[in-house]
Amino acid sequence: MSTASQATPFIPGQRWSSNSEPELGLGIVEIVDTQFVNIRFPACDELRRYSVESPPLHRIRFQPGSAIKDSSGNEHTVDEVEEKNGVLVYHCDGLKIPEEQLNANMADRGPIERLTDGQATDCKLFDLRLRALRAMFDWRRSPVRGLYGGKMDLIPHQLYIAHEVSNRQSPRVLLADEVGLGKTIEACLVLNRLLVCGRASRVLILVPGSLVHQWFVELLRRFNHWFSIFDEERCLSIESGQSETNPFDDDQLILADIDWLAESPKRTSQAIEAGWDLLIADEAHHLKWDAEQPSDKYQLVDALGQAAHALLLLTATPEQVGLENHFARLRLLDHGRFSDFEAFKTEIENYKPVAALCRKLLSSQALKNEELERFPVTHALLEQAKTELAANGQIHDTTRDKLIRELADRHGTGRVLFRNTRKTISGFP
Template sequence: MSQMEPELGLGIVQRIEKRSVEIYFPSAACSRLYARATAPLQRVEFQQGDMLQTHAGKRFKVISVALQNNLYYYHAAEGDFPENEVSTHASYSTPQRRLLSGSLDDQQEFILRYRSLMLRQEAVKSDARGFLGGRIDLLPHQLYVAHATTSLHLPRVLLSDETGLGKTIEACLIIHRLILSERITRVLILVPSALIHQWFIELFRRFNLFFQIFDDDFCRQITEKESTLNPFCETQLGICSIEFLIEQDKWHQAAVAAGWDLLIIDEAHHLLEGSPEYDLVRALCRASAGLLLLTATPEQLGRRHHFARLQLLDPSRYHNFELFEQEEDQYLRISALVEKLVADSPLNIDDTNLLISSLPHQFASGQEQWDGVSDWDENRRRLIVQELVDRFGAGRSVFRNTRAALGGFPQRQVDIVALTGDDLSLTKMKHEFFNTSTDQHASTLYHYDDDPRLLWLVEFLRSRQKVLLLCSSLLKVQAIAAALRKRIKIEIALFHENQTLIQRDRFAAWFAQSGGAQILLCSEIGSEGRNFQFAQHLVLYDLPLNPELLEQRIGRLDRIGQKGDITIHVPFLVNSEYEVLVRWYHEGLDAFRQNVPGAFEIYRQLGEQVLACTRGENRQVRLSTLLQSTREIRAEIEESLEKGKDRLLQINSFHQETASRLLRSIQTAEAKAGLQKFMLDVFDHYGINWQPLSERTFQLDTVALTDPHFPLPLMKQEEFIVTFDRRVAIIHEDYEFLTWDHPMVIGVLELVLGSDNGNCTVVVWPDKEHSTDILLETVFVLECIAPKSLPVNRFLPPQVLRVIVDQSGK
């Protein structure tokens, strides 16, 4: 029996090695590996009079106990039963034995144990469990996505909120909640190599989740000890770059063989059907029960590749691309029907026929079922709407929130900087544009000493504003930095693909500091995943041809956490090829001011025309025609998406009432003073000195800590600061944010409840009137023992029962 986790029931010894022992707990369908020297295990020996039952359900009463060949045998009227035949659901209670033997605890330990039981009961059954611990602002759309995803039995979804709306936070919330509810234990996160450290820091700093970074050094270190070991089985939580697994087939096979409860793929739009990356991820998807794909631009490379990614989520549903396209063609009719149901509007005969044909199993009796449609309650309509969303389109497989639907975001200001240049400048610009549009940077050297854009940038930097500059290549970054250093004395940080991950992180951190670099020069590698929302000025030194890549660039500043309006500066030479792109984005798409719905479809239709406008004669005439066509196509696509697919996605992606209810639950839990009072009492009990810094923030000193097993936070000194206030925790990232989800709080409950301390005491009642009375107080915990993969506590949380009887049994 585990003293730390008695709720697992009785265990069976599976394997004993030199330093470890493995115990299997059949009732909870899980195993635990313990160090032999410190295993918190107690051998169970039942006594005369105990009522037991076998695995087959046969009940018997123990008459006597005998030890034969190191195995207990229980003699009963029905026969003799060895201990390995006793049901693992049997109860082994120690308080009664401690009371009869006189092994008593101090009453304060008893009170602390009882409070721990009650508070754990409250925390486990709370709807806010798993959502409290994140050091984040509580944004309704993020909470809803995480809630909806974790409510699924098998989460396999695509998170595709627009750039800057917090997909990473949504994924972290999902991971955090599933781990805390013990529905998952093994998680692998696959990201581009440039984002490994960012994910690691976000998980640790915001959610107290420590992930191992899988790289060649770690894997070799593990296998050097024993070649048969799988390094991906050495830890439960890991982050790995896709590039690493592609380059090392040995580790690719090991990652697949390890098996996972949840797999997360960031920047999933890079997964092209038939590519090595796609084949790698597909193999891992088959080895994982759950799957999260993250991308802000799911259709960046076309509908076919988007369908291929949906196949990773659910190959049974997304098995035929032609059928998928046919479903999309029905979006307009279904969306109009859904709108009526949501608005509680009456349905006409066409609506009725469409609904019956779409959901025949719901309306088996046909037309006569509609006599009472006006009497449908809200739940009935919501269920019908949800089933329509499920059946047509991506349903619950895809979440996509947009700025337009949510509202309340900072504005984008656009600064179109038209510059003049001589013939030599225009010739250089022509060659640069050709290299950029054909991706031939490697063979090009750039010189920007006298470039009009560089001269404008020098003057702009004299304003001392922090500036993020994005361009398409490493060579451009180096050339811009060299030219700037010749003309102005400022601190310049670089961010490009030739730097190591640590170098990039250091330069990004330097740029973030108030007294750090004034400008960060980024190649295209900085346009994905990295967040620089502390700056408000973005300079686009050149422009990509794909509008979705442009939105990725702008999203580095225009994202959640941005406190002010941002200004997008677009310097270009009049009569250059870049003027065509600037005017197409600004006057045709309005892409600088807002996200463009259906951007890839517009690019697919007009991309060649845009390039054609940069070549040959009559550029201005052809450009005017292009701008007019662009505005018309954008209007058509916007209307189609608003009425069709995007409306269905919007319904699935956010439900205000559900989000508000969850937000209230979190705020209510945080407003209660119970956790703070409990933890301060715990600190006193274990010798931790605390001093208040404010009403909900305290300085802790652990120099006099009485228990070496007390669960102190990782990487903390003898003195550190804790706070129970979310706003303070967000401002001060070095403070520990204590909630019911924090590892120290969870560890305290395990420390108190995982031992016998406090489960038995005797006290004298000071009331002389009842001085001869003897009262027996018993505390029972009713728990449903089930496999951890089943969220049983969500429906049957542990229940604490307190019973008091006197000597007469009343």
């Protein structure tokens, strides 16, 4: 192929392809004058008008051995190419096929064929594409991809929680920072990262009715995510076109009043059937639970949460309404881990000695063998710590980190509950 120029005049019947719109298919030159050329693209019934001076077009010319299709869709192999008055004629198995009879939907040739024909773009354009690809590669492998770009100042404790939670394969956590420390921002950061990285596409956010528009504005203004606000009127409008449709399948990102949804068995069933990658429930302390009679809102979040890949619960007062309700919220996150309330109470009573050991590890205080014996960790890690203590009088930092991580994994709510207070976070009134 060769590019369009004054040295290659346009002639009616020639086939050309658009560099900027290759999806148009093969175009046919219809009208040519001294300044403009009209090219019709039969595949999409479009007409384009280009300047004859350096238009974004390239000439279609197939070489012997190439596979082509005629206007009827029959395939042929080119034996010879003949040019008559500027229009190409392809000789194929004894047939002569003028280029205007080529199939308009036939795909243009690849980069190797274009290079063989001497069709090459400017080196500056190649360098630009290469830089763009490298920038895209760097962005995709960035450890903070999806955590920056929002219209806000990143605060260390918020960034840590968002990074820690979003890195998990199936994030299911209770965000319980004190009021004003940014639980909503943390949840939005996790949401944004999962969306940007392609790990979530369907998201449902349930909040009290008074917070619906606050969440909508926050998501749009800070992260440019447009959530559809669902209520009964919207669902009826969607169903008016097709009564059997599930309105929750109409959008990928949905924000709804939890009271409205919980009060409607029909809408609850539809929301569960729709399926979600991520469920977020704000003001989770309002989810009342009783072993015999859980509230409608609790049952709603429980059913949706079990079906969802990821679940974020937000509350500023995790234990304000009693230990039993705190256990109930943890149960929403992991039914297997938090299945027995009495066992949970017994476990809580053992938190203090474990927490005291953790404080010693975090502050790098000296430990004794008797204290190490009380560490509820694996035997291999315990023996490693004892060996280091006997040899050096202290435990290596890497072993300390392993001990802390294992304690968090095996005891308490260290991996599912995140709570920051003003006492521990500086800079907040």
